[in-house]
Every structure is written in C-alpha cells, then in structure tokens.
Amino acid sequence: MVVVAAGPVGSLSAVAADETETGTLSLVFENDLFYGTDRNYTNGVRASWLSGPDGTPDWALGAARWFPLFPEGGTVRTSYAIGQNMYTPDDIALRNPPRDDRPYAGWLYGSVGLIAETGRRLDQLELTLGVVGPASLAEQTQKIVHEITGSQEARGWDTQLKNEPGVVLTYQRSWRGFVSESVSGFGFDATPHAGGALGNVFTYANAGLMLRLGQRLPLDYGPPRIQPSLPGSGFFVPQEGFGWYLFAGMEGRAVARNIFLDGNTFRDSRSVDKESLVGDLQFGIAVTWRNVRLSYTHVLRTREFEGQDEGDDFGVFSLSLRF
Incomplete structure (x- = not known):
C-alpha cells in the first residue's frame, strides 16, 4: 500500500509525523463461526506489515x-x-455437494502494495499473487482446525476447484473527514470510498461509505479487512491516552469475475451463476491505547450466487500494533 501526505512524495504529513515509527503489524481473522454457520466464505486470515515513513524503498517512491x-x-x-x-458449500457433511451450491475452494496469497495518505485522503494500490485449489492448503487447514475444535468434518474437498495461479490488482481511494464534527465531546466523521479490482480471481468495481463516532478518534480509515470488502487499512495514528469509536459502513460491488463462484479460468470445474451486484453492511467497535488498535466487526453480506438460500453473517477480529 502507499500513503501520501501533503508535501513532496516521501515527506511526512503533519498528523502522521513520527520519526520513531518503524511500521505497523496487522493481524486479521474473519470467520462465520461467530454466528453458528460454516458455509460460503467461511474463513479468512491475513498478516500484514506496513512500513514506517522512513522505511519506504526507492522503488516504492518511484512507483x-x-x-x-x-x-x-x-x-x-x-x-x-x-x-x-x-470457501465451502452449505452442507459440508456431503462428500458430493449439489452442483448448484458454492464449490469448495481455497486461496493462498501474498501481496505487496503502496499507500499514500494526506491526512484527509488514503490511496491504496496492491498487487496480489497466489494460488487457488489444493495447493492453497485450505483443505488441510480446515481439517486441522475442525479436529481441534471438535467441529463437523468437511467431507467434500475432493470436489474443490483445480489448481490455478491467481493475480489481482486492487486500487482503493478513501476520503476521511468528508464530514467531520464534534458532537457533545464526541468526534464524528464520514469516509466515502471507491475503487476496484482486476484479475482472474476477482474483477469488480466498488463504492461505499463508513461512519465513525467516538472519543479520541485515531487518524485512520477503518480497521483492516480481507478483500473484497470495505477497504480499511493497517494505517492508524493514535491520539494520546485511551480512545474508542463505533463504526458502521456499507459497500456495493459490481462483480465481473469471482473465481470462487465462476470456477477455474482455463479448466473444467464446479461453478454456480454469480450475482452481479453484491452488498456488504458492517458495524463494530475499535479501541486504541498507545500504539495498539483492536477491533471487532460484524459483516452482513447479500447473496453472492443464484440459489443461495440467504446472505452471510461473519465476524472479524483485527489487531494492529504500531512499532
């Protein structure tokens, strides 16, 4: 990701100026277990490192x-x-799930990106490379976790998507403080965003809005998430002392490609007819203390494919540590 602030590229914004900052580590865990389901987008984990203002290599400045x-x-x-x-179908107990249900699939990836932050605006550009299919190790991961937790065994992984290398280029822009007021000692802001993704794994255009209300609001753009979703970011600049905020947001996506529904690009595989328009509604709480931000998000997602009985509910924990 890339952060750009007012002034020449590579300089610090007035808000973010902190010569002692070396970077931010963020951990994100998304799962539908929080709401008693085990289907569709059922689990996501992501670990990321965002460099400090003095840790940006020359190639990134040039880009x-x-x-x-x-x-x-x-x-x-x-x-x-x-x-x-x-990703799994509705009934993981079946060895041969119905062909009109979401296919089993996994996605293992690595990303490199740039962010540019001005105090009022955040631009994020990210290139992701990975693999879909058995090489993603999703089957092994789920079996280990289910064995540890005593959950139902997922028996249909033999029907998962085939191995395929994946590439996704994403770009997001968020405008923090589009509305920013102080109400009875509470800070409030609204952050609209827009962007898109291009690749054989995901191709879509998206736009949405997030609202925050709290005390000692950190300079941030919402907690980090796993794409596709409202963007969020590992970037944050805490205020003095303990801070917190409630947040709520929504996003609409026009989806042209979702390999986890459309199936493999160059090989025969299971697939379903995807919905071209998908929406997310999220709400949650974030707390900050010194250089730590902890958040929980509840996500409601509309149906993603034809024949899906209902939308999805899943929860997201994120932890960001600023060093």
Missing part, C-alpha cells in the same frame, strides 16, 4: 510518483501481506 491516481505529495509507505481464504 508512487509514476501512478497517476496518487496525490502528488505525501507520505509513502509500503505494505507486505500473506493470507488464506476458505
């Missing part, structure tokens, strides 16, 4: 200057991430 959608001035940061997503 920030070259990319036309980034602001001309600001603080540039790089991000690196690894993660794994897991």
